Amino acid sequence: MRMIANVLRSLGHRAVDGVWRLGFIARFLAMVLLYSGQSFRRVHLTIREIYFSGVLSLLIILVSGLFVGLVLGLQGYETLQRYGSSEALGVLVALSLTRELGPVVAALLFASRAGSAVTAEIGLMKTTEQLTAMDMMAVNPIARVVAPRFWGGVISMPLLAALFSAMGVFGGWLIGVPFIGVDDGAFWSQMQAAVDFRYDILNGVIKSVVFGVAVSLIAVFEGFDCVPTAEGVSRAITRTVVSSALAILALDFVLTSFMFRG
Amino acid sequence: MPPSTSDSLVSLRNVRFAYGEREILRGIDLEIPRGKVVAIMGGSGCGKTTLLRLIGGQIQASSGEVRVADKVLKNLPKSDLYALRRRMGMLFQFGALFTDMSVFDNVAFPMREHTNLDETLIRDLVLMKLDAVGLRGAYKLMPAELSGGMARRVALARSVALDPMLIMYDEPFAGLDPISLGIIGQLIRRLNDALGASSIMVTHDVSESLEIVDHVCFVSEGRIVAQGTPAQIRESRDPFVHQFVHAEADGPVPFHYPAAPIAEDLLGAEERR
Ligand SMILES: Nc1ncnc2c1ncn2[C@@H]1O[C@H](COP(=O)(O)OP(=O)(O)OP(=O)(O)O)[C@@H](O)[C@H]1O
Numbered sequence: 001m002r003m004i005a006n007v008l009r010s011l012g013h014r015a016v017d018g019v020w021r022l023g024f025i026a027r028f029l030a031m032v033l034l035y036s037g038q039s040f041r042r043v044h045l046t047i048r049e050i051y052f053s054g055v056l057s058l059l060i061i062l063v064s065g066l067f068v069g070l071v072l073g074l075q076g077y078e079t080l081q082r083y084g085s086s087e088a089l090g091v092l093v094a095l096s097l098t099r100e101l102g103p104v105v106a107a108l109l110f111a112s113r114a115g116s117a118v119t120a121e122i123g124l125m126k127t128t129e130q131l132t133a134m135d136m137m138a139v140n141p142i143a144r145v146v147a148p149r150f151w152g153g154v155i156s157m158p159l160l161a162a163l164f165s166a167m168g169v170f171g172g173w174l175i176g177v178p179f180i181g182v183d184d185g186a187f188w189s190q191m192q193a194a195v196d197f198r199y200d201i202l203n204g205v206i207k208s209v210v211f212g213v214a215v216s217l218i219a220v221f222e223g224f225d226c227v228p229t230a231e232g233v234s235r236a237i238t239r240t241v242v243s244s245a246l247a248i249l250a251l252d253f254v255l256t257s258f259m260f261r262g
Numbered sequence: 263m264p265p266s267t268s269d270s271l272v273s274l275r276n277v278r279f280a281y282g283e284r285e286i287l288r289g290i291d292l293e294i295p296r297g298k299v300v301a302i303m304g305g306s307g308c309g310k311t312t313l314l315r316l317i318g319g320q321i322q323a324s325s326g327e328v329r330v331a332d333k334v335l336k337n338l339p340k341s342d343l344y345a346l347r348r349r350m351g352m353l354f355q356f357g358a359l360f361t362d363m364s365v366f367d368n369v370a371f372p373m374r375e376h377t378n379l380d381e382t383l384i385r386d387l388v389l390m391k392l393d394a395v396g397l398r399g400a401y402k403l404m405p406a407e408l409s410g411g412m413a414r415r416v417a418l419a420r421s422v423a424l425d426p427m428l429i430m431y432d433e434p435f436a437g438l439d440p441i442s443l444g445i446i447g448q449l450i451r452r453l454n455d456a457l458g459a460s461s462i463m464v465t466h467d468v469s470e471s472l473e474i475v476d477h478v479c480f481v482s483e484g485r486i487v488a489q490g491t492p493a494q495i496r497e498s499r500d501p502f503v504h505q506f507v508h509a510e511a512d513g514p515v516p517f518h519y520p521a522a523p524i525a526e527d528l529l530g531a532e533e534r535r
């Protein structure tokens with residue numbers, strides 16, 4: 001009896017805690033948006049963060065995209081040829097990438113490459129009193145440090161996802177056409193006919209924008225909110241990676257169910 | 263004796279502050295007269311940094327009143343607080359330099375954020391500030407390449423970058439060799455007089471600070487227990503002041519953080535076994 005009560009109590013406690021934290025994040029987002037003016041007025045601040053989050057993630061995004069495309073090419077061909085429609089390989093590769101794999105996998109990689117770095121940087125700035133010092137100089141740390149990093153991530157994410165998909169399509173082609181011998185013309189023309197700009201590509205871009213907002217928000221929030229010690233920073237980084245992954249996958253389900261109901 | 267409010271840039275009236283349950287400050291009364299350099303001394307952990315944070319508006323007193331430039335800090339809107347802080351400089355106990363910027367950019371930071379000066383002028387100003395702390399030659403280095411004492415001198419240059427009216431130094435002498443210590447002490451005095459500013463200096467360095475300050479306050483157990491001009495302090499027969507000035511181990515200043523007697527702690531562990 002007691003045990004059940006305890007379990008219920010801790011469950012309730014966690015739920016309340018989670019909701020409270022969500023409200024906290026929402027308020028933080030409102031603050032970031034409120035103080036975003038500077039990120040655009042002094043655009044070099046944001047460009048610097050696009051470089052650190054976006055450009056430095058390019059390599060891992062491109063290489064992963066290529067490998068995912070190669071695997072898609074192999075697996076897709078293997079399945080399609082059973083039904084004698086191996087020319088549809090281009091369609092399969094392009095649709096899987098633009099609708100799902102591009103945004104989702106790129107966002108997962110982005111969270112672990114760039115999101116964790118942003119959390120670590122902001123967390124360390126907090127630990128070494130740099131944020132307090134800035135605040136004492138009458139410079140708002142949310143406007144000067146947090147908002148440019150947030151927007152840098154939001155802008156980088158869709159571009160990285162697009163590059164991931166492009167690289168993946170190239171990987172699929174590499175396996176399908178020169179390696180296996182699918183007809184080159186059929187590969188591209190079927191792809192062109194089957195992929196719809198609004199339905200497939202635009203929805204994919206919307207997904208990657210949503211993921212970009214989610215990952216960037218989680219990364220800056222965890223850094224800003226961390227316990228200012230070495231241990232606190234390392235925990236915050238872990239939380240960034242874990243909650244970003246969960247958020248991406250859950251949001252993907254929600255978005256997919258709205259976008260592609262058939 | 264402390265002068266009346268209008269002559270004071272900073273005034274604290276019966277200020278109390280607690281971190282959670284632990285009350286750190288228990289009724290501080292303090293006046294910082296305009297144009298003067300005031301030293302605050304006290305044992306480690308007695309709440310000196312906390313006092314500076316209260317004056318800077320980073321934390322709020324749980325009761326009592328903190329006034330800076332005739333503004334009450336309690337519930338001051340953020341924009342007003344920022345307007346006030348633009349005219350304050352603070353040297354943090356651990357420097358708090360921006361690690362992603364060079365020494366030059368650190369000192370230039372407040373100028374770039376708050377003024378429209380063009381880069382050539384900023385360059386001259388920054389090099390002048392760095393020259394004053396003896397580090398003009400180090401302007402290209404990153405904070406990670408500085409020694410502890412150098413980092414604090416850069417932080418000092420940064421805290422006076424905008425020629426503030428109130429400068430707060432949290433242990434400016436920590437980690438300095440005797441030569442730089444003397445120079446920095448003189449610099450603090452000269453800056454104060456040249457800018458017409460007021461300075462608050464938290465320090466443990468009794469002999470150096472008695473040379474340069476106008477007024478000394480001793481903090482203990484959350485209160486100001488003694489204060490006076492350096493001459494009065496040197497003469498003082500107050501046991502607390504005497505212990506501090508002559509660095510004696512025995513006296514009213516406790517060395518230990520409050521705890522149960524050590525015998526109890528050690529024997530207690532024995533019994534539990
Ligand atoms: N963030 C905090 N949370 C809880 N307690 C704190 C915090 N910061 C400081 N304290 C406590 O407040 C007391 C005063 O701290 P403060 O940093 O003001 O001391 P100090 O006089 O500056 O000491 P020192 O000369 O060693 O720098 C200390 O006993 C410390 O334990």
Ligand SMILES: [Mg+2]
Pocket residue numbers: 310311312355432
């Ligand atoms: Mg201190």
